[in-house]
Amino acid sequence: DAGITQSPRYKITETGRQVTLMCHQTWSHSYMFWYRQDLGHGLRLIYYSAAADITDKGEVPDGYVVSRSKTENFPLTLESATRSQTSVYFCASRTGLAGTNTGELFFGEGSRLTVL
């Protein structure tokens, strides 16, 4: 089914462990984004990517690593998870085509991460 999918949807881990959240989109959108959502903070941008092999920091990048070797995938890795990284993580994508650059974001359903 076409769209944007995130996995896992739920994850419990321990402090210090590495965790990778996966994001896959089937639209060949050039832009992909990772946000975290916390009560009282709305959505905060962690990292984004304008195309394969191009990534850039967002508002809260510390403690996270991303890569984008293929257009359709944009994994987010927490190299050493901390309790403050307990959150709901959303992946999103949008087109970057000229003439359609007003494009809205399409969101995955989120990955709820708990760090004990």
Next chain:
Amino acid sequence: AQSVTQPDIHITVSEGASLELRCNYSYGATPYLFWYVQSPGQGLQLLLKYFSGDTLVQGIKGFEAEFKRSQSSFNLRKPSVHWSDAAEYFCAVRPANAGKSTFGDGTTLTVKP
């Protein structure tokens, strides 16, 4: 850098009543403006967007929004709220030449029967 303010954290309205959710932005030029809705346990879905032209834009589910340049506002309205409209609403802005969007902190809408 651009910023977005949604002054109301939580709004409660009765079913059938009208609704207005406020959004103010700070940016030197007119950015692209968006409203998204998030139902519990779900991702965000676009309600409507403005990028140029008519300042009153229509969206899905009977929502509309009006861009007012003089007030740097993009308020969301609905004439008659339905119980299924209970959700969290986010305003977002993106400069025309930028890759990333900035979101407000959201407004939670509760609908009373």
